[in-house]
Amino acid sequence: MVKKLPFSLFYYRIDAMRKFISLAISIILTACLASCEKIPAKTVCFKNTCVQAEIADTHPNRTKGLMFRKSLGSKKGMLFIFEQECIPSFYMKNVSFPLDMIWFSGDKKVVHIVESAPPCRVNCAIYTPDANAKYTLEVNAGFVKKYDVKIGDSVDFK
Secondary structure, three states: OOOOOOHHHHHHHHHHHHHHHHHHHHHHHHHHHHHOOOOOEEEEEOOOOEEEEEEEOOHHHHHHOOOOOOOOOOOEEEEEEEEEEEOOOEEOEOEOOOEEEEEEOOOOEEEEEEEEEOOEOOOOOEEOOOOOEEEEEEEEOOHHHHOOOOOOOEOEEO
């Protein structure tokens, strides 16, 4: 025969279990948030201005790029970093706003520029530089014209 517990003892056990579960959830959430890395950023400087750029230096991050974003802040961008100089191609699939794309060589010289690449959903154009590049910076459309960025310009990272 099963003995029934007094109501107060039953309530105490449920309350203790609730506190334990709450504490466990708090610990798990804290651990998850602590392990979530902030997206690393670099400051990319041209002769007339600097851009705070998120880094895309892994294949998954480079593949996603700025897809599904609604906007990009002023003087903000995304810097794609490749393991070695190559001919990295880009397209604007699922990007919601036009971009300027600037490719740099390993010695941080601008080697190719695409201005105002339009957003795209299907049958997207592919943008490919004329020269090898180790880096590509995507910024809001109009940046290249506004800051007079030209092929051959030097770029500095901070």
